[in-house]
Amino acid sequence: MDINKTWQGVLDQVKTWARVNSPWAIHYNSGSCNGCDIEILATLTPRYDAERLGVKLEGSPRHADVLICTGPVTRQSRERLIRIYDQMPEPKFVIAVGACALSGGAFQGCYNIMGGIDEVIPVDVFVPGCPPRPEAIIDGVVKLLGQLQGGVSAEPVTLTEESVPAPQGVKPGLA
Amino acid sequence: MNTLVAFLTMVIFPGGLFLLFVGMMYEWLDRKLVARFQNRIGPRWFQPIADNVKLLAKEEVLPEGVHPQLFYVLPVIALSGALTAALYVPMFGFEPATSFNGDLIATIYLLSLLTLSMGLAGANTLDRYSLVGATRTLTQLFSYEAPFLLALLGPALIAESWQIGEINDYARDHWFILTQPIGFVVALIGLMGKLELPPFDAPEAETEIVAGAMTEYSGRGLALFHLGKGVELVIGLSLVAAFYLGGLANPIDFVVKTVLLLGFLASVQALMTRLRIDQTVGLWWRYGALLVLTQYLVVIIVEGTIA
Numbered sequence: 001m002d003i004n005k006t007w008q009g010v011l012d013q014v015k016t017w018a019r020v021n022s023p024w025a026i027h028y029n030s031g032s033c034n035g036c037d038i039e040i041l042a043t044l045t046p047r048y049d050a051e052r053l054g055v056k057l058e059g060s061p062r063h064a065d066v067l068i069c070t071g072p073v074t075r076q077s078r079e080r081l082i083r084i085y086d087q088m089p090e091p092k093f094v095i096a097v098g099a100c101a102l103s104g105g106a107f108q109g110c111y112n113i114m115g116g117i118d119e120v121i122p123v124d125v126f127v128p129g130c131p132p133r134p135e136a137i138i139d140g141v142v143k144l145l146g147q148l149q150g151g152v153s154a155e156p157v158t159l160t161e162e163s164v165p166a167p168q169g170v171k172p173g174l175a
Numbered sequence: 176m177n178t179l180v181a182f183l184t185m186v187i188f189p190g191g192l193f194l195l196f197v198g199m200m201y202e203w204l205d206r207k208l209v210a211r212f213q214n215r216i217g218p219r220w221f222q223p224i225a226d227n228v229k230l231l232a233k234e235e236v237l238p239e240g241v242h243p244q245l246f247y248v249l250p251v252i253a254l255s256g257a258l259t260a261a262l263y264v265p266m267f268g269f270e271p272a273t274s275f276n277g278d279l280i281a282t283i284y285l286l287s288l289l290t291l292s293m294g295l296a297g298a299n300t301l302d303r304y305s306l307v308g309a310t311r312t313l314t315q316l317f318s319y320e321a322p323f324l325l326a327l328l329g330p331a332l333i334a335e336s337w338q339i340g341e342i343n344d345y346a347r348d349h350w351f352i353l354t355q356p357i358g359f360v361v362a363l364i365g366l367m368g369k370l371e372l373p374p375f376d377a378p379e380a381e382t383e384i385v386a387g388a389m390t391e392y393s394g395r396g397l398a399l400f401h402l403g404k405g406v407e408l409v410i411g412l413s414l415v416a417a418f419y420l421g422g423l424a425n426p427i428d429f430v431v432k433t434v435l436l437l438g439f440l441a442s443v444q445a446l447m448t449r450l451r452i453d454q455t456v457g458l459w460w461r462y463g464a465l466l467v468l469t470q471y472l473v474v475i476i477v478e479g480t481i482a
Contacts, residue, residue, distance in 0.1 A: 014228060015228070015229075015232045017225070017228075018225045018226075018228035018229035018232060019229050019232070021219075021221070021222070021225035021229075022222070022225040024226075046213050046214050046215040049210070049215040049216050049217070051206075051215065051217060051218050052215070052216045052217060052218060052219065054218065054222055054226070058381075059381040059382075059385040059386050059390075060385045060386045060390045062236060062390065062391055062392060062393040062397075063386060063389075063393060063397060087236070089234035089235065089236045089394055090233070090234040091233070091234075
């Protein structure tokens with residue numbers, strides 16, 4: 001029993017170490033003006049070289065650990081954002097980048113906007129700025145990794161129609 | 176005692192753990208070299224280890240519409256094929272763990288298992304990106320395989336043996352890169368096609384088809400395919416080094432020659448842009464295969480005149 005516990009502890013430590021050192025990211029724009037997206041791409045250029053931290057941009061949600069979201073969630077992209085989130089395997093994390101992703105920003109109150117990313121999917125780290133500089137985005141990633149290392153385990157979240165607010169005046173599931 | 180030795184051969188050296196580790200180290204070296212050529216710092220030395228451990232500890236999503244058994248078994252077949260091939264290769268400069276007459280052909284087909292499994296894995300899912308990736312993977316398999324095989328058979332013709340160990344011994348005092356330079360280049364480029372490295376990465380072009388045949392794979396399956404590729408990189412490099420660069424006599428020999436070849440591969444990766452799949456096929460069949468066949472003709476004529 002005791003040996004089992006130690007073994008489990010060591011295994012958990014190895015898993016956490018691997019997760020902290022290899023965050024593969026996928027990038028989704030749910031209605032941004034592209035300013036934040038350009039900054040995210042700048043983060044991946046040789047000047048900032050995110051690969052030295054193990055960050056790698058993946059095309060497929062199935063390969064990714066971190067979903068980097070930009071922009072307010074428009075009603076059209078809400079379903080797609082949820083679908084991408086559901087396609088990612090556990091454990092998964094979300095970073096919301098930019099003022100619009102935090103609260104809707106300049107688009108707050110627009111008829112076609114759901115609000116920030118956290119209105120639709122659970123968010124782990126918020127990176128403010130309009131747009132945030134690459135340093136700020138790297139800082140956001142490092143904060144997320146610090147959270148992981150601190151043993152804040154990500155609990156699996158299952159999205160249901162009830163937990164995700166539907167756009168006003170539109171029936172859930174038909175948006 | 177024999178069972179113990181056989182077990183160690185399969186699990187530790189040169190079969191299992193050792194080869195996985197060396198595969199990951201070579202993958203890191205490749206990524207680091209490309210990063211340095213691009214003026215970047217590049218990944219840390221344990222990066223592939225962290226990547227693979229993370230993937231192994233992740234959830235494996237079973238997509239809708241796939242054949243479940245096939246989905247789970249294909250990555251295992253791919254990795255085991257690559258690991259089995261290592262038994263016939265003079266890994267790390269030591270004698271091959273086992274050999275029989277004609278093991279060169281068996282090794283090349285074991286190495287193809289990885290590509291074949293990847294193609295089947297892509298065709299197994301309903302995802303359109305996977306299907307396009309699978310088509311391209313299999314198209315590329317049919318284009319590079321023949322020139323690669325022909326290029327490796329060149330030294331075998333001269334050494335008059337189809338046994339990798341014997342060719343390796345013969346190559347120690349016959350540097351085939353001098354007598355068969357075309358074969359060397361074709362074998363090296365064929366290896367790049369086999370591993371789907373740039374400029375031959377059309378099957379997994381992330382700017383067009385997400386991740387090719389691997390799009391629907393997550394967690395363990397993806398990790399096993401990654402490990403298989405790393406193992407194949409080491410085996411391919413040691414095959415080319417053993418055949419063309421004066422054989423592999425000892426561990427230092429092995430490291431120097433394979434790392435030299437890897438440096439060459441990395442510089443080509445950093446220099447070239449991606450070829451379209453039809454350009455890849457054209458390159459192999461129009462130039463690769465024909466050039467190697469021409470060299471065969473020269474080799475046979477020269478051999479006949481001397482003998």
